[in-house]
Amino acid sequence: MSLGQKLTEFLSRIQSLMQGGGKQAVQKQQAQGKLTARDRVAAICDPGSFHEYDLFVEHRCQDFGMDQKKLPGDGVVTGTGTVQGHPVCMFAQDFTVAGGSLGLAHARKITKIMDHAMKMGVPLIGINDSGGARIQEGVNSLAGYGEIFYRNTLASGVIPQISVILGPCAGGAVYSPALTDFVFVVDRISKMFITGPEVIKTVLGEEISMEDLGGARVQAEISGNAHFFATSEQECVEQIKRLVTFIPWNNRKRSDPFPSKPPRPGRDIDAIVPEDPRKPYDIRDVVRAVCDDSDFFEIQEFWARNLVIGFARLDGQTIGVVGNQPAYLAGVLDVDASDKAARFVRFCDAFNIPLVSFVDLPGYLPGVDQEHAGVIRHGAKILYAYSEATVPKITVILRKAYGGGYIAMCSRHLGADFVCAWPTAEIAVMGPEGAANIIFRKEITEARDPDAMRRLKIKEYQDKFANPYIAARDGHIDAVIQPDETRDFLMHAIHVSAAKTETRPARKHGIPPF
Ligand code: HXC
DSSP, X not given: OOHXXXXXXXXXXXXXXXXXXXXXXXXXXXXXXXXXXXXXXXXXXXXXXXEEEOTTOOOOOOTTTXXXXXXXXXXXXXXXXXXXXXXXXXXXXXXXXXXXXXXXXHHHHHHHHHHHHHHHTOOEEEEEOOOSBOGGGTHHHXXXXXXXXXXXXXXXXXXXXXXXXXXXXXXXXHHHHHTSSEEEEETTTOEEESSOHHHHHHHHOOOOOHHXXXXXXXXXXXXXXXXXXXXXXXXXXXXXXXXXXXXXXXXXXXOOOOOOOOOOSSOXXXXXXXXXXXXXXXXXXXXXXXXXXXXXXXXXXXXXXXXXXXXEEETTEEEEEEEEOTTTGGGOXXXXXXXXXXXXXXHHHHTTOOEEEEEEEOOBOOSHHHHHTTHHHHHHHHHHHHHXXXXXXXXXXXXXXXXXXXXXXXXXXXXXXXXXXXXXXXXXXXXXXXXXXXXXXXXXXXXXXXXXXXXXXXXXXXXXXXXXXXXXXXXXXXXXXXXGGHHHHHHHHHHHTTTOOOOOOOOSOOOOOO
């Protein structure tokens, strides 16, 4: 073969492989408002930076007519690129090729790029658009997913793992993302379930749409499986690019510093928290009033809204923010909020991101529903996660810090390095009303005017305990500060703790209340 013929053969092979499942399948994909796997990779990566590998890989399956089927690239695109200048390893499942289903060769391409990400110490971005384990390949496809889950687990806390759900994803195509750090979904495009509606109909005789079973809104608002919700693939791409700027390449590095910027003007921190402790406000206003450029990148915005988590910067350094949200259920801690906080705290701790906690909560949510849902076990996760974390931990108590909630929200007792409180802080075992009703029950019931006596006793309790000064007297908090001193307090604490080291007893690993 002449050089010219070799080149022509090469180009025709490439052209055919790059078409994925063929024109018709690609048109079907696009008609659903979905990009193709290669378009997705190109949209996320810096222009021209993506290098694809293993394009020529083929499956070896002979069963169920598979010997007659050519599956270009075995239905997955893998490679390396850069995102906002950060090197990344990526894979994107191609739904136009056998529904992006995962056979052994497909799995081997993914595990190879995962191994690469671990060796290079760079984030892994996986775009999932797959019907899960390829049914025709039987145990080989299950083996493939098993090997992916194993690597997801080994990579956990070593490199950031980002999953993007961009199609109907079933079985392994959702369990692998569940093992990763961040899951992105897009309205009407993303669907996540362990088995699809067909199987549910066969097994349970129930009819349900993919959207109602596990659409993007379900995952972002109800299940909490998704961390970021977008209304289009383009918006999702922007969110991924933004996330990458906040996190480090791996657990040995720190996030890239940015130029320090003051909060945007017009955010008067003194005016955010109402005087009446029962009145709600939005904790995100406080975060935006103290962080650089008032730029708060919220995570799991629509799930467990009584607690807010996300990334921000202080003096150019990434911080992880955890805050009770008084605007929703008074900011109480419940099963979901505990899970949300605990997982985020562990991510920040693994990736050297200092934690800043904003406290204003009446405590853990009482009641039969929560008890039966396991609030003891789930609530313990937050205690565990904060206690275990050795990154700098800074806590600001704004208003209520009652009972277990006070302890759980990164109190000094769980190892906070710096704790400050505003003069409006109330640190007590419970709210003054509840406290007075219990400890002064006899005086109140026996009084000539029980209501007046109750008011008197509530005030007595409030004057004694509903302030930050007892905690300050006993050294549980380091400083009482004015709200407008908060940014300065936090920046200083971040600087002082830049070289913080803290060791823990040697052990194989702890046993968190999963
Ligand atoms: C082989 C598959 C496939 C699969 C889809 N396809 N899923 N091929 N193995 N798992 C193929 C279809 O046969 C079809 O091929 C093409 O992909 C597109 O699929 P459609 O059904 O036409 O698309 P749609 O109507 O959009 O439905 C998508 C779907 C559905 C919801 C994903 O295909 C589905 O329910 N698939 C099975 C899902 C499932 O139960 N997977 C679990 C696997 S178990 P043609 O040739 O017609 O275009 C698993 C174990 C992991 O993953 C372990 C977890 C712990």
